[in-house]
Amino acid sequence: MEYEIGSTDRIRFTDNPITIKQEIDDTFTHIIKTSCDINLLVKDYIGDSIFTANDREIEVRVYKNDANSRDNCIFYGFLVPNTYNQDFAEVYTEITLNC
Numbered sequence: 001m002e003y004e005i006g007s008t009d010r011i012r013f014t015d016n017p018i019t020i021k022q023e024i025d026d027t028f029t030h031i032i033k034t035s036c037d038i039n040l041l042v043k044d045y046i047g048d049s050i051f052t053a054n055d056r057e058i059e060v061r062v063y064k065n066d067a068n069s070r071d072n073c074i075f076y077g078f079l080v081p082n083t084y085n086q087d088f089a090e091v092y093t094e095i096t097l098n099c
Contacts, residue, residue: 005040014039014094018062020075036062036075036099041092050097052081060099075099 005011016039023033038060052058055078062075080098 005038010043011046012041014041018075020062034075034077036060036077038062038097038099040095040097042095043092046095047084050079050084052079055081060097 005013005017018039019037021035023035050058058079060075060077060079061073064072064074077099083098084095
């Protein structure tokens with residue numbers, strides 16, 4: 001299933017929607033660790049759509065301005081399994097997805 005955030009009223013971004021972090025352990029390390037936190041307001045339960053035990057099953061792509069242009073991809077990674085929670089008390093619930 002593919003979600004485009006903001007295309008409907010059911011899933012939208014919070015005021016601080018995306019945080020992308022990069023880490024380098026030291027000067028001689030060639031691997032740059034990148035992580036992305038996506039903060040969403042959701043109206044419906046989406047846990048069944050994003051539940052996975054496989055850490056390479058759900059791809060996450062973040063585009064700057066235009067998702068149709070593949071040149072604007074600023075993050076590509078995978079959803080970290082089972083790192084979210086969603087309550088049922090409010091109409092809109094804020095959840096954070098860790099990628």
